[in-house]
Amino acid sequence: MTGRSAVPALLLLLAALPAQSATVTGQPVEGGLLFVQGAPGTTASLDGKPIPVAQNGSFLVGFHRDSPRSVVLRIREPETEEERIELQVAQREYGEQRIDGLPSGLVTPPTDILQRIRDEAERVREARAAPVITPHYLNGFEWPADGCITGVYGTRRILNGEPRQPHYGIDLAAPRGTEVRAAGDGVVVMAERDLYFSGGTLIIAHGQGLTSTYLHLSLISVARGNRVRKGDPVGTVGSTGRSTGPHLDWRFNWQNARLDPELLVPAGPNQQQCD
Structure with missing residues (x-):
């Protein structure tokens, strides 16, 4: 990386x-x-x-x-x-990250999986568009887990040697079963345990189109419609979906814009950059 x-x-x-x-x-x-x-x-x-x-x-x-x-x-x-x-709007420069060893079907999915992928993507879009009006975000945000930062926002990804979409989140490596916490107050709008690419997938709406997303979870301990507070346990780190090892992929969206979590919440002493 x-x-x-x-x-x-x-x-x-x-x-x-x-x-x-x-x-x-x-x-x-x-x-x-x-x-x-x-x-x-x-x-x-x-x-x-x-x-x-x-x-x-x-x-x-x-x-x-x-x-x-x-x-x-x-x-x-x-x-x-x-x-x-x-x-x-200040422009940024982005690096490149190569990830090898992924199953070929997760890099180039077989044709019989494409409809499932499209359907899941639509469900994610619908969840992020949920009309949560209360400004839960006013209570601020914190990092959802402790671990080693192995992937950052915006990097161009090369998967098994093939260029793919940029990475839109922060990858935080941690042992399987590490507690994942809600980054902020909000309402759970998606709690899916087996999406094709992202595996265990949790989305929390924080109001006015802002959502946080937690991917590759091994366990989700909340359900759609639950209210959560910043710091509440919501799941555990896993390696489900397209993943080469246990980690949390943490993201923010505002409407259709993909945001950088580190611009909202700078990394603390429990989140260190790894080589």
């Missing part, structure tokens, strides 16, 4: 906004997430697409791995004129 992808220094937008406007904090960078706090009744859009806003006026804006360099955020608070904010 190559080293971590380069991340620009933290860019705060506070200085870019007038004093009376909504408060915006975060990183306008590929894989980053903005946290916005407006007044109750605020409406917002990104490049003309409406953004869900909580009753208290809070909302999120996320940026995909290959985000456009410039996007337009519009915010309208009650009894004020609309603010138009052009965000310059």
Whole structure:
């Protein structure tokens, strides 16, 4: 595995906004997430697409791995004129990761498996689109497990010598059965024990389109519809699905944008980079 992808220094937008406007904090960078706090009744859009806003006026804006360099955020608070904010999204450089030894059917699935894969992908999309409005994310996030970081966000993956999609999460190697905890408060919107690529798959919705995902689990101890709190046990590390050994693949999505967990929660002393 190559080293971590380069991340620009933290860019705060506070200085870019007038004093009376909504408060915006975060990183306008590929894989980053903005946290916005407006007044109750605020409406917002990104490049003309409406953004869900909580009753208290809070909302999120996320940026995909290959985000456009410039996007337009519009915010309208009650009894004020609309603010138009052009965000310059910092671009990143990504490394490459080679993984060998995978069963050939997990790299290039047989044709009789393709419909199953399509059906599972649709169920994942539906789960991530669940209309969870409560801003559970306001309570913050923490790492869901302790272990060794063996894969980072954005890397181009070469599987058994064949180029495949970039990696959109953090791989955390740990012994099989290691406890996995909810990264933040939310509602379980998917708890599947045997998806073709991701094996044991858990998705938690944190509000306004933000979800966290936990892949390759050997055990899932919560069910769809359960409310969870940050730090609650939700499963254990495994090697199910397309996997070469026990690890947790941890991801965040905001709507259709794939986010970098390390930009939301920097690694601590119990999560070390491995060679």
